[in-house]
Amino acid sequence: MGRAPCCSKVGLHRGPWSAKEDRLLIQYIQAHGEGHWKSMPKRAGLLRCGKSCRLRWMNYLRPDIKRGNVTPDEDDLIVRLHALLGNRWSLIAGRLPGRTDNEIKNYWNSHLSKRVRDHSHQRNSNNRGIKGPKKRKIVTAKVRSFTMKQKREMNNGTGETKMTKIKVHQPKPTRVSAVARNNSCNSLLRGSCVNNSKNNILEEGETAPSELLPQQLPPLVLQEDRINVGEKFYCYDHHQETTSSCDILIPTKEENDSMLQEMFEEYQELLKAEDRVQMETFVNSLLI
């Protein structure tokens, strides 16, 4: 199966997009719509590969994109969704209107991962009666991030800061199966759903105790359609009432959506109540 040659191999432009290129891409998509990325650059008069065009459009030029100023609510939501979904950025982005997977990924990597790590570290340290890490560096980084964003927005000519309360949306149609590609699903399983302690691995034929199942799912609703991603686990076979060997437990799409829906309903309630203390408890409950 051949992969499309990357830009460098066919002498196309790479690196930052110029204003002219942006204009060409926008004009083309406004006239002809999205899709057919492979042939688009040529027809739009761009010396870029299709992937590059798609990325530029999806992450930067799309008119419905909300850039910068991640609100505290969005921030909380990202943390919670990450605790639930792991590094499934597109799924997380699907719940945050106007945010792209790339932006959320970057935001997580540069802001939240450190905070969550520190939070976790702090909690561990507190448990042991040891002082937690200094926070100074993070505060500095956040301040810098804010000023840089402000500057960029000033340069864009908007200069206004919008603090809009986010709405909870159904996810965009997304390929859930992407989870099976790498270890990113581990955080989903280990972080919030499944106790992966070795003692809880079942022997083949053994009945699955309810505490082994994903916590937010009713017990014994697991079907046989789990995804194999190369890590030993066992599934409960609903019909034969036995466990059978499979590689890992992944909620089905319906289960996943149902979990998310429940979570968002709870979240919306807290948003309505505007109870920051409860909200914090709610968010903290998801920090690993």
Add this chain to the structure above:
DNA sequence: AACCGTGGCAACCGCCTCGTT
């Protein structure tokens, strides 16, 4: 003023899935 280290983020890369033939 110059240099260096760090952080943010746009863009790229490589792999995967899905639809089509």
Add this chain to the structure above:
DNA sequence: TAACGAGGCGGTTGCCACGGT
């Protein structure tokens, strides 16, 4: 059923701006 191509995803890279010294 296999091969192929397009689109999508997450991980990673590299540039640039900023702050500290």
